[in-house]
Amino acid sequence: xxxxxxxxxxxxxxxxxxxxxxxxxxFSSVPRxxxxxxxxxxxxxxxxxxxxxxxxxxTAHFFPAAYRANLQRRLLLSGMHYLxxxxxxxxxxxxxxxxxxLAMALALGMLGALDPLYLVLAGALGFFLPDLRLNDARKLRxxxxxxxxxxxxxxxxxxxxxGQNLSGAIRLTLAKGPxxxxxxxxxxxxxxxxxxxxxxxALQQMQDRVGVREITNMVSAMVQAERVGSSLxxxxxxxxxxRRAERFLAAEKKAFEAxxxxxxxxxxxxxxxxxxxxxxxxxxxIAMSGGF
Numbered sequence: 151x152x153x154x155x156x157x158x159x160x161x162x163x164x165x166x167x168x169x170x171x172x173x174x175x176x177f178s179s180v181p182r183x184x185x186x187x188x189x190x191x192x193x194x195x196x197x198x199x200x201x202x203x204x205x206x207x208x209t210a211h212f213f214p215a216a217y218r219a220n221l222q223r224r225l226l227l228s229g230m231h232y233l234x235x236x237x238x239x240x241x242x243x244x245x246x247x248x249x250x251x252l253a254m255a256l257a258l259g260m261l262g263a264l265d266p267l268y269l270v271l272a273g274a275l276g277f278f279l280p281d282l283r284l285n286d287a288r289k290l291r292x293x294x295x296x297x298x299x300x301x302x303x304x305x306x307x308x309x310x311x312x313g314q315n316l317s318g319a320i321r322l323t324l325a326k327g328p329x330x331x332x333x334x335x336x337x338x339x340x341x342x343x344x345x346x347x348x349x350x351x352a353l354q355q356m357q358d359r360v361g362v363r364e365i366t367n368m369v370s371a372m373v374q375a376e377r378v379g380s381s382l383x384x385x386x387x388x389x390x391x392x393r394r395a396e397r398f399l400a401a402e403k404k405a406f407e408a409x410x411x412x413x414x415x416x417x418x419x420x421x422x423x424x425x426x427x428x429x430x431x432x433x434x435x436i437a438m439s440g441g442f
Contacts, residue, residue, distance in 0.1 A: 180207045189233040198245060205248075206241030213240055227361045228288035229331065239284075243277050250276025291331055292362050296397070298330045299364055303390035310383045316372070317343060335360060350376065364393055 183203055185191075191199060218236050225231040225239060234242065254272035258264045305327040309319030320336050327333060335356050342352040350373045357369045368389050375385045 177204055180204050183238070191233070195242070198249075201245045202238060202241040204241075205244040206237045209244050210237035210240045224284055224288065226359055227291075228284050229291045229334075230284065230287055239280065243280050246279055247273040247277035250279075292360075294331045295335075295360060295362050296364055296393070298328070298332045299368070300390045300393045300397070302327060302330075302332045302336075303368070303386045303393070307383050307386045307390070310381075310386070316349065316376075316382060364396070367392075 177200060180203055183206070195202065218240075221239060222231075222236045225234065225236065230239075251269045251273035254269055255264065258268060302323060305323040306316075306319045309322040310316070312319075312322075314322060317340065320340055324333055324337060324340070338359075339352045339356050342355060343349055347355070353369045353372060357366050368386075371385050371389055372382060375382050
């Protein structure tokens, strides 16, 4: 009997060792990614990055080219293209789906009710959760750009009125202006101009990278003013005034929408509690007076 138990234990230990060796060989065969010129990873991604790197190498090529191109565009608009490549983002999606399905399997296993449908739903949720994070990052980035644009244009106007050309005004703004998303984008514009790209093309490339209507209007006005030879200072000052007016109108619109948005919580939460509170005392008063 002891010999049988010993054989079973040895077989199980050998199977575990073989599994660990195969796992090590699999992960060691994945090429290491080069992140020298990429943004640093956040804490959670750093912990699961070996898994993401494995999923990137093993599964990213299965996705169609059209989906990858659309994802590349979304990464560009969200400003995350310096954090993750398209293949790496696909690896994050795959690992997210696998981890969500594993967590659901553990939870259902403890309850003793494993159901493949719940595993599929959990995996789908984990797979598409990074897309939600990407959309949130794009919206937040667009809001920051719109908020920073009037002040950035004011700095450009000051530089141009001080006798600088547009490139000099951009350098002065980058040196003295506030930090933010626009500062990063105009730094890339200067880098493109230094690499030999024309100023109009560099601005239009920034417009494509950002995908914000206000930046499109600003770039169109600047390119048109440069083509006809007019001064950029009045154009940029008018753009700054228009952007501030739009921000004021947007804030005013949200203020008018606030009562409508508050109506739902009032009806669902506050009114029933108020009526229940008043109804209780009314019931007590009627009961004490002998009405019931």
